[in-house]
Amino acid sequence: YSIGIGILPLARSALQRNTFSSVVQPHLSALSNKFDVTSIATQLAEPRQMVVVALAQSSIPFRLQVDLGSRFPALISATGRLLAAYNGLSDSTLKTEFKKLKWDHPPSYDDWLLQVAQSRDRGYAIDPGVYISGVTVVAIPVFGSDGKMTRSLVALGITERLESKDVPKLAKAMMAIRDEIQSSQIDIGS
Numbered sequence: 001y002s003i004g005i006g007i008l009p010l011a012r013s014a015l016q017r018n019t020f021s022s023v024v025q026p027h028l029s030a031l032s033n034k035f036d037v038t039s040i041a042t043q044l045a046e047p048r049q050m051v052v053v054a055l056a057q058s059s060i061p062f063r064l065q066v067d068l069g070s071r072f073p074a075l076i077s078a079t080g081r082l083l084a085a086y087n088g089l090s091d092s093t094l095k096t097e098f099k100k101l102k103w104d105h106p107p108s109y110d111d112w113l114l115q116v117a118q119s120r121d122r123g124y125a126i127d128p129g130v131y132i133s134g135v136t137v138v139a140i141p142v143f144g145s146d147g148k149m150t151r152s153l154v155a156l157g158i159t160e161r162l163e164s165k166d167v168p169k170l171a172k173a174m175m176a177i178r179d180e181i182q183s184s185q186i187d188i189g190s
Contacts, residue, residue, distance in 0.1 A: 035162075036162075
């Protein structure tokens, strides 16, 4: 047996019922328009993967394509630095999972751990073309009721277009979105 194309409406329906997705969607659209980035919201899934549950493309002619339902390893890129920073994974688990990751420009494990600590200190993570050449990824954590990161808000942009001076402004805007969603008392589901 194999899963056919008929599964797509079911998957889309499940994602649309995810309250977090519907609440964050208009915010992602505004973020994409303001900063000319592709904005996504991800949710942690097993086995140790992040799934894209909402997205908004920028309006610029050349942009990065991400698909709803896309999966990627939970510890990769900026989102992975946040997961490592906030979810209390053991050093042996981190090291084992880190060795499995595929990067365009792989950092050393020690450099990555330093970036994890920096991400925790500033409250957001940056991947400046390490995961994908020429693509800067900025991510902020969204926390569950247990204080662990269960989701993230992510912005992807062409590195040369997303200058380093814009990254703090972008991260601040993303944190404001997260804070508004979390303080709205809306049940954003699990």
